[in-house]
Amino acid sequence: MTIVPRATAGPGLTRLRRAVRTRLLPWFDRHRRILPWRNNRTAYRVWISELMLQQTRVDQAEPYFRRFLKRFPSLKCLAAASQQDVLKQWEGLGYYSRARNLHKAARLIVREQHGRFPRELQSLQALPGIGAYTAAAIASLAFNKDHAVLDGNVIRVLTRLTGYPGELQRTETRRDLQAWADALLIKGDAARYNEAMMELGAMLCAPRNPRCAVCPLEGVCVARQAGDPESYPRRRPRGKVPHKVVGAAVVVNRKGEVLIAQRLDSSMLGGLWEFPGGTLEDGETMPACVARELKEELGVDIEVGERLMIVRHAYSHFTIALHVYMARLRKGRPRAIHCADYRWSTIDRLRDFPFSRADLHIVDRLKADL
Numbered sequence: 276m277t278i279v280p281r282a283t284a285g286p287g288l289t290r291l292r293r294a295v296r297t298r299l300l301p302w303f304d305r306h307r308r309i310l311p312w313r314n315n316r317t318a319y320r321v322w323i324s325e326l327m328l329q330q331t332r333v334d335q336a337e338p339y340f341r342r343f344l345k346r347f348p349s350l351k352c353l354a355a356a357s358q359q360d361v362l363k364q365w366e367g368l369g370y371y372s373r374a375r376n377l378h379k380a381a382r383l384i385v386r387e388q389h390g391r392f393p394r395e396l397q398s399l400q401a402l403p404g405i406g407a408y409t410a411a412a413i414a415s416l417a418f419n420k421d422h423a424v425l426d427g428n429v430i431r432v433l434t435r436l437t438g439y440p441g442e443l444q445r446t447e448t449r450r451d452l453q454a455w456a457d458a459l460l461i462k463g464d465a466a467r468y469n470e471a472m473m474e475l476g477a478m479l480c481a482p483r484n485p486r487c488a489v490c491p492l493e494g495v496c497v498a499r500q501a502g503d504p505e506s507y508p509r510r511r512p513r514g515k516v517p518h519k520v521v522g523a524a525v526v527v528n529r530k531g532e533v534l535i536a537q538r539l540d541s542s543m544l545g546g547l548w549e550f551p552g553g554t555l556e557d558g559e560t561m562p563a564c565v566a567r568e569l570k571e572e573l574g575v576d577i578e579v580g581e582r583l584m585i586v587r588h589a590y591s592h593f594t595i596a597l598h599v600y601m602a603r604l605r606k607g608r609p610r611a612i613h614c615a616d617y618r619w620s621t622i623d624r625l626r627d628f629p630f631s632r633a634d635l636h637i638v639d640r641l642k643a644d645l
């Protein structure tokens with residue numbers, strides 16, 4: 276049953292459907308980009324690419340996709356790998372819960388479903404890290420099931436095409452746009468329809484300076500006709516992005532090895548390695564913060580020396596200034612108290628461990644100073 280979208284200022288559904296069928300799909304057939312995940316399209320390859328493409332640009336994701344598939348060419352290989360190996364291949368892509376969930380889900384499919392990828396939305400969504408969007412993408416792109424996807428690109432295209440007035444942050448907005456996407460879906464040709472909508476959003480209907488003059492849907496687009504496509508999708512103004520000041524120590528022992536700690540799985544960047552440290556508290560000096568954090572995390576007393584560098588990094592919801600200090604052990608042997616594990620590593624071997632982007636700056640600096 277087709278759910279008719281809630282009324283908006285948009286053009287009639289019939290007109291839009293006709294334009295999608297007669298103009299958008301032929302445009303897509305002519306202009307679609309050659310991308311590695313579009314060849315040999317198995318559920319495994321679609322799944323990896325869709326997860327990588329969340330929050331990541333196509334040009335950034337491409338080399339990661341190739342490397343990942345080379346290292347783990349099949350679901351079985353991925354399931355047999357260690358989490359550290361998977362995180363290492365993901366290093367630098369961010370949002371590491373995607374990699375941890377990918378690994379967990381691969382093991383579940385191999386263990387409980389004899390390595391057969393589920394085809395139905397419900398079974399797909401029961402796997403760790405697979406939400407409504409990824410499930411619809413796998414079901415439609417790999418199995419050509421009639422499900423419409425709704426990602427950032429499709430949301431932008433639909434709000435502009437229909438002149439959708441609701442703010443993106445409202446819960447009803449997603450429901451209404453899913454209804455539009457479902458209503459426009461071309462039954463029996465879901466993979467092509469979904470890819471065409473996403474491709475339009477990526478190639479022409481960009482957030483800034485959309486190329487309306489060459490868009491196949493120009494004639495039926497409300498935002499184009501109103502002359503204000505960039506004002507869609509409507510958004511509530513964002514508040515100020517929080518900023519954190521964080522301290523970390525590069526503790527060096529007599530052998531010249533440095534102390535690194537593995538973050539708890541339950542924490543942000545879980546499973547990755549870091550130079551131990553934490554957030555500055557009110558009234559605390561930076562060296563005192565670093566010493567306190569090392570005591571809490573690893574149970575050691577350290578002598579904090581010179582500041583090595585400050586790393587500035589932006590995450591999706593906050594920014595950090597990471598103050599990094601050289602240090603040496605004064606008392607105690609490290610124990611994993613508030614971390615999953617710890618290691619003494621030579622500077623040369625640091626690259627064997629998966630680190631976040633911010634910590635990789637420290638690794639690079641240490642290697643350069645060697």
Ligand code: SF4
Binds near residue numbers: 499
């Ligand atoms: S006409 Fe412009 S705003 Fe409308 S869908 Fe095409 S590129 Fe986007």
